[in-house]
Amino acid sequence: MQSRIRFAAFACLAMAIPALAHAAPPPPPTLIEPSGSAPISPLYRWNASPGATTYELLVQNTQGVAGDFTIPASTYCGGTTCSVIPYVSACGAPFCPYVDSGSTYAWFVRASNAEGASAWSAGNTIFVQGPPTLVSPVNSATPATPTFVWKTVDAPPYQAFVGDALGSTIITGTTLSSTSACVRDTNDALYSCSFTQAAPLASGTPYSWWVTNAIGQSALASFTVAGSLAVPAPPVILQPAPGGSATMLPTYIWQASVGATLYYLQVQNLEGAPVSLSVAPSAAGCVTGGICIYTASVPLAWGKSYNVFVRASNSSGTSDWSAPNMFMVLIGGTASLVSPTGTLATPTPTFVWTSPLPGPYELDVQVPAGLTYFDQLVSPSCTFSSQTYRCSYTLPVGLPAGNTYAWQVGNAAGFSNAFQFSLPAPSGSGPTMPPGTPIPVSPSGFVGPSMSFIWNPDPGTAEYDLLVQNTAGVAVMRTVNASDVCGTVGVDCDLDLAPALTPGAAYNWFVRARNSVGTSSWSSPLTIFTASAGLPSAPTLVAPQGSVPPSPTFTWNAVAGASRYSLLVQNTSGVWGSLDIDAAAAGCSSGLGACTASTSFGLPPHSMFSWFVKAFAPGGESTWGGPMAISTP
Numbered sequence: 001m002q003s004r005i006r007f008a009a010f011a012c013l014a015m016a017i018p019a020l021a022h023a024a025p026p027p028p029p030t031l032i033e034p035s036g037s038a039p040i041s042p043l044y045r046w047n048a049s050p051g052a053t054t055y056e057l058l059v060q061n062t063q064g065v066a067g068d069f070t071i072p073a074s075t076y077c078g079g080t081t082c083s084v085i086p087y088v089s090a091c092g093a094p095f096c097p098y099v100d101s102g103s104t105y106a107w108f109v110r111a112s113n114a115e116g117a118s119a120w121s122a123g124n125t126i127f128v129q130g131p132p133t134l135v136s137p138v139n140s141a142t143p144a145t146p147t148f149v150w151k152t153v154d155a156p157p158y159q160a161f162v163g164d165a166l167g168s169t170i171i172t173g174t175t176l177s178s179t180s181a182c183v184r185d186t187n188d189a190l191y192s193c194s195f196t197q198a199a200p201l202a203s204g205t206p207y208s209w210w211v212t213n214a215i216g217q218s219a220l221a222s223f224t225v226a227g228s229l230a231v232p233a234p235p236v237i238l239q240p241a242p243g244g245s246a247t248m249l250p251t252y253i254w255q256a257s258v259g260a261t262l263y264y265l266q267v268q269n270l271e272g273a274p275v276s277l278s279v280a281p282s283a284a285g286c287v288t289g290g291i292c293i294y295t296a297s298v299p300l301a302w303g304k305s306y307n308v309f310v311r312a313s314n315s316s317g318t319s320d321w322s323a324p325n326m327f328m329v330l331i332g333g334t335a336s337l338v339s340p341t342g343t344l345a346t347p348t349p350t351f352v353w354t355s356p357l358p359g360p361y362e363l364d365v366q367v368p369a370g371l372t373y374f375d376q377l378v379s380p381s382c383t384f385s386s387q388t389y390r391c392s393y394t395l396p397v398g399l400p401a402g403n404t405y406a407w408q409v410g411n412a413a414g415f416s417n418a419f420q421f422s423l424p425a426p427s428g429s430g431p432t433m434p435p436g437t438p439i440p441v442s443p444s445g446f447v448g449p450s451m452s453f454i455w456n457p458d459p460g461t462a463e464y465d466l467l468v469q470n471t472a473g474v475a476v477m478r479t480v481n482a483s484d485v486c487g488t489v490g491v492d493c494d495l496d497l498a499p500a501l502t503p504g505a506a507y508n509w510f511v512r513a514r515n516s517v518g519t520s521s522w523s524s525p526l527t528i529f530t531a532s533a534g535l536p537s538a539p540t541l542v543a544p545q546g547s548v549p550p551s552p553t554f555t556w557n558a559v560a561g562a563s564r565y566s567l568l569v570q571n572t573s574g575v576w577g578s579l580d581i582d583a584a585a586a587g588c589s590s591g592l593g594a595c596t597a598s599t600s601f602g603l604p605p606h607s608m609f610s611w612f613v614k615a616f617a618p619g620g621e622s623t624w625g626g627p628m629a630i631s632t633p
Helices: none
Strands: 030-033 037-039 045-046 053-061 063-070 081-084 102-113 125-129 131-135 140-142 147-152 158-164 171-178 182-184 191-196 204-210 221-225 236-239 253-254 262-270 271-281 292-296 303-315 325-331 336-339 350-355 361-366 370-376 381-383 388-394 403-411 420-425 439-440 445-447 449-455 463-470 473-481 493-497 506-514 524-531 539-544 553-557 565-573 572-584 593-599 608-617 625-631
Touching: 037 449, 045 102, 053 221, 063 625, 081 445, 125 524, 131 204, 147 158, 147 204, 236 303, 253 262, 336 403, 350 403, 361 388, 361 420, 361 524, 420 539, 463 493, 539 608, 539 625, 553 608, 565 593
Parallel strands: 037 125, 140 221, 445 524
Antiparallel strands: 030 045, 045 081, 053 063, 053 102, 102 125, 131 147, 147 191, 158 171, 158 204, 182 191, 204 221, 236 253, 253 292, 262 271, 262 303, 303 325, 336 350, 350 388, 361 370, 361 403, 381 388, 403 420, 439 449, 449 493, 463 473, 463 506, 506 524, 539 553, 553 593, 565 572, 565 608, 608 625
């Protein structure tokens, strides 16, 4: 659910309640009121759950938790219902939870007893009295005498105003004091009100309008009277940002211009204009205004600088070009390896990769210890399709058998990630060189009392040494036969141990290989943590905060001992998305530094959310870390 911010609102009413035996946790409560329009200090009431001894009441919105506290059933429940008014039930303390006028909140209750807690109840949404919300027209064309519609939790009187495009000059003002202008909506308990402009407004002219009530003033909304439209203003480009970096296929984002029916997008540098096209507002998702988002299908050259311009048009004319944003294409572009991997039979393998960039290409082949066997600019055979080169190159020299190799390909954007393959020694022949350095695979991060040490094998190895140590000394030094722990060629080596490690401590473990010719160097270390008695602490959120793209990357500080994390994104409408991710997948299995996660669920535009993270370890789970508020443009 949410990170819990505990309140002491009911501390002075706490009383000793005898522990009761129950066969199971109680069922979730059913909420009764409030729902829909509510005062700033409503009565919260729900149906009692059989066997419950306490309840937890949570009030929240996308800005965070307004109140979260525990309520004893013996004090606030009578018969089949429970109720509380925090203003009068909190021993004279300030109102808790605190809600803002004009805001929307959701509230939930769950029941508990000695056997555990129920699931959270279904939520009720409340609308705290505040300024009106404009419905129509919003960023649209209207007749000369438009009808204005808004919603509010308050009954009349209202004042409705029509002004210039910026709202700096009032053109007309109307006072509505009768409820005849409003209809109560049974779905959300709000008033839906309207009035029609009496005096005709000028054709083709942009205007703004707003409404005030006893609580305050609404936001401004824009509209344009149909007819001979005014020439739209030049758009403002938001992305790529000035001086920023982009991929070869950037997403272009700009602010919509009032009255625009078509946009022109141009991306150019001194070598030409690879992108020069018209974009309909429907293709950019900005028919009603707001933010236009468009990705062109024409790739840009990696490593080059470009200027992007946009201008807006309608039947009355075309705006000037926007101010340019200059950016560089520096994201992505490296090659993606295809083959070989695994165990090979030929010492002259064919290497296959794909790349968004043409050559030259550099092929690097080496043993994991760092000894390079082949590192040259090559002339592969390449085909080009769907904006991608697919290339292959057969090694002209044979590689020595009995080794594990790593290979990668470089282009103008840098080197790719590495792939590995093995060339086993012929049957019955002895090794001709010392084995390569093994590569540890797991464990890393938090470990239990028993663990499996896993590493990549080297075909020419007879024995392995496993070392586990920290600054206090060596905890494990074990030599094993390769045939006992590695099985067939190409299968990872696996050694199961239950070492006596100190609780709450960090260790590094290493492995090295040995044969009749010599011994490899020690592998790079993996760090493990042993459990301590306490629960993990709540993660500290880092980013994002504020305005975000539809699929943001989430970052938080690692928690020592955590083996996995749970990410939650929600607003008052409910949970929008959640993700369980291992610490290793989040890049923080060491328990140090930052964890990151990218989500597959996209966030809708013009929405507000809060996000939270919880840490898990064998000793238990932390409280939720956060919240941090985000919004989509």
